[in-house]
Amino acid sequence: MLVLGVDPGLATTGWALVDQERxxxxxxxxxxxxxxxEADHGTRLLQLWEAIGGMLQSSGPSSVAMERLxxxxxxxxxxxxxxxxxxxxxxxxxxxxxxxEYTPAEVKQSxxxxxxxxxxxxxxxxxxxxxxAVPVGPDDVTDACAVGICHQHASGLRGAVVGASRx
Amino acid sequence: MLVLGVDPGLATTGWALVDQERxxxxxxxxxxxxxxxEADHGTRLLQLWEAIGGMLQSSGPSSVAMERLxxxxxxxxxxxxxxxxxxxxxxxxxxxxxxxEYTPAEVKQSxxxxxxxxxxxxxxxxxxxxxxAVPVGPDDVTDACAVGICHQHASGLRGAVVGASRx
Numbered sequence: 276m277l278v279l280g281v282d283p284g285l286a287t288t289g290w291a292l293v294d295q296e297r298x299x300x301x302x303x304x305x306x307x308x309x310x311x312x313e314a315d316h317g318t319r320l321l322q323l324w325e326a327i328g329g330m331l332q333s334s335g336p337s338s339v340a341m342e343r344l345x346x347x348x349x350x351x352x353x354x355x356x357x358x359x360x361x362x363x364x365x366x367x368x369x370x371x372x373x374x375x376e377y378t379p380a381e382v383k384q385s386x387x388x389x390x391x392x393x394x395x396x397x398x399x400x401x402x403x404x405x406x407x408a409v410p411v412g413p414d415d416v417t418d419a420c421a422v423g424i425c426h427q428h429a430s431g432l433r434g435a436v437v438g439a440s441r442x
Numbered sequence: 443m444l445v446l447g448v449d450p451g452l453a454t455t456g457w458a459l460v461d462q463e464r465x466x467x468x469x470x471x472x473x474x475x476x477x478x479x480e481a482d483h484g485t486r487l488l489q490l491w492e493a494i495g496g497m498l499q500s501s502g503p504s505s506v507a508m509e510r511l512x513x514x515x516x517x518x519x520x521x522x523x524x525x526x527x528x529x530x531x532x533x534x535x536x537x538x539x540x541x542x543e544y545t546p547a548e549v550k551q552s553x554x555x556x557x558x559x560x561x562x563x564x565x566x567x568x569x570x571x572x573x574x575a576v577p578v579g580p581d582d583v584t585d586a587c588a589v590g591i592c593h594q595h596a597s598g599l600r601g602a603v604v605g606a607s608r609x
Contacts, residue, residue, distance in 0.1 A: 317531045320528055358525065
């Protein structure tokens with residue numbers, strides 16, 4: 276099962292293709308989509324729309340995982356992220372793929388075992404789980420990997436529960 | 443010059459087609475796009491995407507006018523509106539149309555002559571300017587009409603200034 280993990284932002288959106296085969300997670304690719312600050316708002320959103328649309332078409336994931344929006348103290352940042360997120364969520368719906376959302380605490384808990392883990396701890400565990408393939412770079416890429424791992428773990432768990440209840 | 447005025451929202455987005463011919467404003471159509479609260483988020487955003495895309499294609503406005511997002515005390519509402527707005531702005535960019543944004547105070551000032559006018563005053567003036575064609579209904583429709591009028595006024599003013607500077 277291939278999952279596209281996405282960490283939305285207007286300036287930088289992280290993405291990661293996290294695959295699972297026989298219980299083993301593997302990173303097929305990761306990076307970020309950047310939009311130029313000097314471009315107008317609509318152009319930047321359209322670039323995001325086209326970037327995720329192209330990725331969904333070319334890589335064919337079976338689902339997409341994203342962090343739930345959290346309450347931000349910086350409202351203008353929150354609004355910019357929300358607009359980018361709206362476009363990304365819409366593109367996933369247009370591709371008729373299921374979207375799975377997790378809170379930041381759920382992602383941290385799933386990746387590190389602690390819902391209050393710090394950024395460094397998450398980055399270290401992401402690298403331990405997915406290996407050296409994780410690009411050293413912006414947090415957005417690590418966060419996209421983390422939410423992809425989180426969804427793989429959750430799916431595995433759901434699978435196990437269904438399996439157990441069928442016995 | 444035909445302008446599509448839009449008042450974005452996840453549940454209800456108001457729209458109004460405000461035309462200008464020889465200085466006279468005329469409403470060619472107005473209404474709202476509603477998305478069902480029981481549908482998932484992505485589906486609702488996709489419905490908005492398709493609604494505005496269809497409207498831009500069928501009615502062929504030369505530009506789109508929208509209120510700038512204002513700072514809301516209710517952050518979860520602001521985030522829902524922002525996501526809807528992101529999708530609408532992206533659709534305008536995809537149609538390669540210019541988007542013009544105005545603050546709520548600019549819209550009120552343009553329509554009523556006062557930047558601090560109340561909702562009722564705005565609604566009354568919208569009806570005076572566009573005539574009885576304005577549907578009696580949700581605020582969203584009146585607000586879409588108001589931002590359309592505001593952009594027509596601003597364009598007329600810009601035209602007059604350009605004309606004067608060319609003399």
